[in-house]
Structures are given as structure tokens and as C-alpha cells.
Amino acid sequence: MIDLGIDLGGTNIAAGLVDSSFRLMAKASVPTGLPKTPEEIGDAIRNLAAGLLEENGLDFSQVGSVGIGIPGTVNKAEGMVEYANNLEFNNVPFVKMMSRRFSCPVFAENDAKAAAWGEYLAGAGKGCKSMVAVTLGTGVGGGIIFDGKIWDGCNGAAGELGHMVIEQGGRLCTCGRRGCLEAYASAAALVKRGQEEAGKHPDSLLALWEAQGSRLDGQRIFKAAQQKDEAAHKVIEEFLWYLAEGIANIVNIFQPEVICIGGGLSGAGDRLLIPLKEKIEPFVHSRNAKINTRIRLAELGNDAGLIGAAVLGKDSL
Ligand SMILES: [Zn+2]
Structure with missing residues (x-):
């Protein structure tokens, strides 16, 4: 199984495939193209992920979880993006929206915290x-x-x-x-x-x-x-x-x-x-x-956000 990490930014959306050793196997990105509605952003994420999987000879049945890093405040208990200034998100039930597009569990977290999580598991904080x-x-x-x-x-x-x-x-x-x-x-x-x-x-x-x-x-x-x-x-x-x-x-x-x-x-x-x-x-x-x-x-550069997002489901290892 692989995990899919998404880094949703105001300028670009990036996607990465991460293996069970927290290694980034492949990545791709597209311009976010704001202004877009949350549903349109959801479709763009799904299309980017589908293209990346196909390029690597994979499909959605091999994806264990999807994690999304978002530049805003994320209420993880409710799967809600309470506020994301760049994206103009106010109380958007983004996890529910994305769960309709993927058959596996979907997680979301603030992007800085997702990047920290990536560094913790696979970079400067490994083993701590x-x-x-x-x-x-x-x-x-x-x-x-x-x-x-x-x-x-x-x-x-x-x-x-x-x-x-x-x-x-x-x-x-x-x-x-x-x-x-x-x-x-x-x-x-x-x-x-x-x-x-x-x-x-x-x-x-x-x-x-x-x-x-x-x-x-x-x-x-x-x-x-x-x-x-x-x-x-x-x-x-x-x-x-x-x-x-x-x-x-x-x-x-x-x-x-x-x-x-x-x-x-x-x-x-x-x-x-x-x-x-x-x-x-x-x-x-x-x-x-x-x-x-x-x-x-930090050791992982921009990849930290993708790796951390992909393994959000592994919080509390
Ligand atoms: Zn301040």
C-alpha cells in the first residue's frame, strides 16, 4: 500500500506518493488557479492524484490513505477547514467533501504542521x-x-x-x-x-x-x-x-x-x-x-509537506 500526500497551496497544488518507509516515490503539481470553489479544488486534487497514479502504473485501489496539508486552521475532529485566508475557505467541511472523491480514509491538517510531521518521521526529527x-x-x-x-x-x-x-x-x-x-x-x-x-x-x-x-x-x-x-x-x-x-x-x-x-x-x-x-x-x-x-x-525541503500529509493517518504511531 502507498499513501497519497497533497500540499494545497494558494499558488500550486502538489501531490506525492509515499511508501511505507516514508519515502517520496513520485510527485506532481498543478497551479491552483484561484479563484476556485472548494468543490472545484476538490476535483483538481482528484485529477492530479489520478494522473500521478497512472504515470506510475498504479491506481486508487493501491492507496491506503489520503492526507491534505492546508494553509489554514483545520479542526481535525470535525474534518472542517475553519479558516484559510488564501483559499477563501470559511467553515468548509473539506474532509467530507474529499471523502466522496476517494474510497480510502482522508485526513487534513494545517500545512506547517503537516510539514513538521514529515520532518519528525523522515527528516531532522527521525527517531526522536x-x-x-x-x-x-x-x-x-x-x-x-x-x-x-x-x-x-x-x-x-x-x-x-x-x-x-x-x-x-x-x-x-x-x-x-x-x-x-x-x-x-x-x-x-x-x-x-x-x-x-x-x-x-x-x-x-x-x-x-x-x-x-x-x-x-x-x-x-x-x-x-x-x-x-x-x-x-x-x-x-x-x-x-x-x-x-x-x-x-x-x-x-x-x-x-x-x-x-x-x-x-x-x-x-x-x-x-x-x-x-x-x-x-x-x-x-x-x-x-x-x-x-x-x-x-530541516532535511526534506518542500517534500516535508507532502510526506507529512501522506502519513497524517499514522499520527500516534
Ligand atoms: Zn503576529
């Missing part, structure tokens, strides 16, 4: 009992896993690590509050600060690259800092200190075996990880303990 994932993308996402189970809270909404306030009255966040980690440690926040500093320092590498028409992104700012560009170095140091505040909070509250740093910015690799670990260390209360939380980079 507890892991917290922090995803540094356009926003800052999260997923908390204890003893082989995704922690959803009493209503499915737990894990919003990006919206912990680290600077009271600080920068305005997309959620409406001020000073959230997301307003300081997301890729969008980093790029915004890079652009501000490039504007103030026309002789900086950042300004030079912008003038040459290259769009600043998080990884470029890391690269400029490594090349000793002062403006970039300042932006990266500030970014890392804020991120360290947030991650140290997570360590001190949960003391998980692993904190997995994923999302686009994790592509900066050791340029991110090594200075981040140094900055976190003095904030951690357990620094004299024999066992300490390991901070690791």
Missing part, C-alpha cells in the same frame, strides 16, 4: 520522541510534536509559534498584533530590513545588487553579510538575535529533543545555524544539563 519545527518562510510557521503526536491544542489552532511577541509594542505583524517573532524573523521581514539598509547605505553590496536589478532575498542578504558587507552584516545580526530570542523561548518552555529550522531561509545552512546556536546558548536555562535540545536544519 519530541520535536518543534520552526518554518522561516514568508511568515513564521510552527509545529509541535510530543510522543509521536502532533499537538493541536483543544481546537486545532495550536502551534502558532510565529505569533509569540518578542518585542512589546514592536513592529506591526500581519496578524494585527505588534512585536511578533514573524515581524522580525520571517523571510519577508529580513528582506524589508535589507531594503531599508540598502536605501541608507548606497555604497553597500545590498544597494549595488539592487541597482543591478537583482531582487534582494533572504539568502542573498546572508551571502552579502558573509562577504563582509557592513549593512548586510547589521541586518543579519539583528535578525539572528530576534530569532534566537524566539527559539530560546521554545527551548525553555518545551525542552524538545530537536528544534528543526525549515522554510526558505534554512537554505542559508551553517551561515544561519552556527551563529544562531551561539546566540541561543546563553538564554537557555538548561545549559548545564547533560542532555540539551539539538537545533537542526
Whole structure:
């Protein structure tokens, strides 16, 4: 038996076939093509899955379960997508709708939590009992896993690590509050600060690259800092200190075996990880303990979401 994972995004829908060892065997994607109704999205998912199975010489009778990662709040008990801003879903009974299209069990979960689940089972958290994932993308996402189970809270909404306030009255966040980690440690926040500093320092590498028409992104700012560009170095140091505040909070509250740093910015690799670990260390209360939380980079990239979604039915292994 194989499991089918779906990553439903505002831009693309991806599907992946995952075997019993949590390996991604094949994947495919199509543009989401919004605006679409939930029923139309359901049909698009079914068609994508059918095409992927056919390409691989398989059919629906060989699929054990279908799992769908959704960018929104998912009430798993009721199979309801309570809110997904990008998709314009409000209280959509999506699991029931999808169950009509597949003969096997269907599961749904928030996409950041599905990706965390994938990393936990097959990537940076493999073999661990507890892991917290922090995803540094356009926003800052999260997923908390204890003893082989995704922690959803009493209503499915737990894990919003990006919206912990680290600077009271600080920068305005997309959620409406001020000073959230997301307003300081997301890729969008980093790029915004890079652009501000490039504007103030026309002789900086950042300004030079912008003038040459290259769009600043998080990884470029890391690269400029490594090349000793002062403006970039300042932006990266500030970014890392804020991120360290947030991650140290997570360590001190949960003391998980692993904190997995994923999302686009994790592509900066050791340029991110090594200075981040140094900055976190003095904030951690357990620094004299024999066992300490390991901070690791995510290993599966975008595949984490597909693998995690495919094996949602294996929650509580
Ligand atoms: Zn916020």
C-alpha cells in the first residue's frame, strides 16, 4: 500500500506518493488557479492524484490513505477547514467533501504542521520522541510534536509559534498584533530590513545588487553579510538575535529533543545555524544539563509537506 500526500497551496497544488518507509516515490503539481470553489479544488486534487497514479502504473485501489496539508486552521475532529485566508475557505467541511472523491480514509491538517510531521518521521526529527519545527518562510510557521503526536491544542489552532511577541509594542505583524517573532524573523521581514539598509547605505553590496536589478532575498542578504558587507552584516545580526530570542523561548518552555529550522531561509545552512546556536546558548536555562535540545536544519525541503500529509493517518504511531 502507498499513501497519497497533497500540499494545497494558494499558488500550486502538489501531490506525492509515499511508501511505507516514508519515502517520496513520485510527485506532481498543478497551479491552483484561484479563484476556485472548494468543490472545484476538490476535483483538481482528484485529477492530479489520478494522473500521478497512472504515470506510475498504479491506481486508487493501491492507496491506503489520503492526507491534505492546508494553509489554514483545520479542526481535525470535525474534518472542517475553519479558516484559510488564501483559499477563501470559511467553515468548509473539506474532509467530507474529499471523502466522496476517494474510497480510502482522508485526513487534513494545517500545512506547517503537516510539514513538521514529515520532518519528525523522515527528516531532522527521525527517531526522536519530541520535536518543534520552526518554518522561516514568508511568515513564521510552527509545529509541535510530543510522543509521536502532533499537538493541536483543544481546537486545532495550536502551534502558532510565529505569533509569540518578542518585542512589546514592536513592529506591526500581519496578524494585527505588534512585536511578533514573524515581524522580525520571517523571510519577508529580513528582506524589508535589507531594503531599508540598502536605501541608507548606497555604497553597500545590498544597494549595488539592487541597482543591478537583482531582487534582494533572504539568502542573498546572508551571502552579502558573509562577504563582509557592513549593512548586510547589521541586518543579519539583528535578525539572528530576534530569532534566537524566539527559539530560546521554545527551548525553555518545551525542552524538545530537536528544534528543526525549515522554510526558505534554512537554505542559508551553517551561515544561519552556527551563529544562531551561539546566540541561543546563553538564554537557555538548561545549559548545564547533560542532555540539551539539538537545533537542526530541516532535511526534506518542500517534500516535508507532502510526506507529512501522506502519513497524517499514522499520527500516534
Ligand atoms: Zn503576529
